Amino acid sequence: METRLPPLRLLTVFEIVLRTGGAQKAASELNVTQPAVSQALKALEDYVGTRLLDRSKRPATLTEAGRILQAGVSEGLGRIAEAFVQIRSLQNAAEQSVTVACSVGTATYWLMPRLADFYSEHQNIAVNVLTTAGAPEFQPGVDLVIRYGTGDWKDGLSVKLFDERVVPVCSPVVAERIEAEGGLSAATLLHVRSDDDSWLTWKDYLSLNGLPENRALGRYFTNYVQATQAALSGQGVLLGWESNAGDLVREGRLVVFGATAYHPKEAFFLVSPAVPQRRAAVRLLTEWIIGHGNGATTLS
CATH class of the missing domain: 1.10.10.10 (Winged helix-like DNA-binding domain superfamily/Winged helix DNA-binding domain)
Structure with missing residues (x-):
């Protein structure tokens, strides 16, 4: 009872x-x-x-x-x-955590390597990185979004982080070999399949630069993380973007093959909700990402 x-x-x-x-x-x-x-x-x-x-x-x-x-x-x-x-x-x-949504490639090769510096300054803030296969969107619990595009989205306020630059990249060993064998025309090209037509393909790059279509064997991947790892392991030549290959080139793990670069009209942006977040942790990470994005060095 x-x-x-x-x-x-x-x-x-x-x-x-x-x-x-x-x-x-x-x-x-x-x-x-x-x-x-x-x-x-x-x-x-x-x-x-x-x-x-x-x-x-x-x-x-x-x-x-x-x-x-x-x-x-x-x-x-x-x-x-x-x-x-x-x-x-x-x-x-909850007050001391921030969730950022971005693509797998952006998280792996641009955001995550830089977060160590953020944590050294703000040890009490936890940054949760939500990766997406497609374009990242705002959803419950997401505070910030890093996107590639023209910055004209309607669901938030966009601040440009860095422009993109696209050049062929490969491991130093592969660069020496294909240079001796005839250049890109003899190289194995690493392709990424994507439903987003804003991402440059090898066909686009070769056509834009007046280069002959490559007839060599190509390898195909479903995302840039896989393709980048293939380039690092010497499997072929990748179209390197600042967001996924810039740091690797600066570290010497990949090298630029050839001097012809393509500059897309799209860039990377940090998008915050239209209604400003009042939490200090979100504000601190926003300012930090913008500061590091504006200081990005493009591929050369």
Whole structure:
């Protein structure tokens, strides 16, 4: 049978009286009069239907019923207090976390390598990176989006991070070999299949630069992470973009093959919601990404 509980206020007064050692000290902690505390205890006893304190003794002691209720109240209020601590921890964690959505390639080769510097400055902020196969979109829980395009999206405020530049890249060993064998026409080209027609393909690049179509064996991948890893392992020549190959070229792990570059009209942008975020963590990461994006060095 379900038992209706007394008002929480009465149980709280009971717990404070026992913890402080008397009605007078409890009244001081609660900032009420001593008679008010005594009335609350009497109301609780009336609700329970039996005495909780043996007032024939000085100081008053717990009855058997009082000891039973003390155990339950102490455990119950303790668990409630613990629950509030956990809730506040969740709130603090949410305040100190930021979620950024971007493509797998952008996350792997541009954002993640730079986050170490951010963490060194802001160790208490957690950055969650949500990767997408297609164009990243705002969804519940996403604070910022990094996109490739012209910056004219309607779902947020766009700030350009860096322009793109596209050049053939490959490992140093492959560059030496294909240079001796006749250049791009003899190279194995690494292709990325994409439904987004804004991404330059090898066919586009060769046509734009007046180069003959490559008849050599090509290898096809579903994303730029796979294709970039293939280039690093010496499997062929990739169309390198600043966003996925820029750092690798600067590190010497890939080299630019040939001097002909293509500059797309599209660029990379940081997009924030149209309604500004008030959380300090989001503001700090926004300013940091923009600062690092504006300082990006293009492929040469």
